[in-house]
Amino acid sequence: MTRIRVLVVDDDFMVARIHGGYVSRVPGFEVVATAHSGTDALAAVARLRPDLVLLDIYLPDMSGLEVLKDLADVDVLVISAARDVPTVREAMRRGAVNYLIKPFTATALAERLQQYAETRRQLTAIGPEARQDDVDRLFGTPSSVSALPKGLSPATCALVADTLRAAGRDLSAAEAAELAGLSRVSARRYLEYLCVVGRAELRPRYGTAGRPEHRYRWLG
Incomplete structure (x- = not known):
C-alpha cells in the first residue's frame, strides 16, 4: 500500500519534531519534511507534493489560515492552540479535513490520521462515480x-x-x-x-x- 506522505508545519522546532514522531508511529504514514513558517510551508508543498499537511495556525510570518487559502491539491489537518469559533469556522470554509486543538495526545492524532486514511481508501474503492450512499458515508451523513x-x-x-x-x-x-x-x-x-x-x-x-x-x- 502506498504510504501517505505528510508535511508537518509548526513554528516551534521541538513541537514539530514531536508531532512528526507521532505521525511516524501510525502505520501507512511517513513524514517527508517539517516547516516552521508559512513561506517555508508553501515552498515545501510545491517542492515535495505531500498528500497531507499538518498545519499550525500561529506562524511567524503569516496566519496558517492564509497558508490554507493558498494551498491547492493537498489535504490539510489543522493542529493549533487556536480554539475560537471564527478560526475553526474559517478553517472549515477553506477546506481543512479536520481540526485538532493543542495540546493533544499521540492517540488523538493517530485517530484523525486513521480516519483520513480510511476516507482516502473509500474514495479509491468507489471508482469513477459515486452513489448517494457512498457520499453519505464519506460525509458522515445518515442515509x-x-x-x-x-x-x-x-x-x-x-x-x-x-x-x-x-x-x-x-x-x-x-x-x-x-x-x-x-x-x-x-x-x-x-x-x-x-x-x-x-x-x-x-x-x-x-x-x-x-x-x-x-x-x-x-x-x-
Whole structure:
C-alpha cells in the first residue's frame, strides 16, 4: 500500500519534531519534511507534493489560515492552540479535513490520521462515480437506511443491504437469509424495506406452475 506522505508545519522546532514522531508511529504514514513558517510551508508543498499537511495556525510570518487559502491539491489537518469559533469556522470554509486543538495526545492524532486514511481508501474503492450512499458515508451523513420503521434494526438492515450488494445478482429471501445468517422471514422484511426506499427492486420470477418467486436485486 502506498504510504501517505505528510508535511508537518509548526513554528516551534521541538513541537514539530514531536508531532512528526507521532505521525511516524501510525502505520501507512511517513513524514517527508517539517516547516516552521508559512513561506517555508508553501515552498515545501510545491517542492515535495505531500498528500497531507499538518498545519499550525500561529506562524511567524503569516496566519496558517492564509497558508490554507493558498494551498491547492493537498489535504490539510489543522493542529493549533487556536480554539475560537471564527478560526475553526474559517478553517472549515477553506477546506481543512479536520481540526485538532493543542495540546493533544499521540492517540488523538493517530485517530484523525486513521480516519483520513480510511476516507482516502473509500474514495479509491468507489471508482469513477459515486452513489448517494457512498457520499453519505464519506460525509458522515445518515442515509435513509438509518431511518428505519419500528422493529427494524439499522445493523441488520446494513447486513442485508451489504449481502444483496455483494451478491452481484438477484437473490430470493431464502438465499439472502442463508448468506446473512438470518431467518427467511426476517430477511424478507429488510429486503422489502430496501425496495421501499429505492435501494433494491423486486423481480418476480415465473416458473411452470404456482405463484412467482420473489427475487431482489440491489440498486444502490
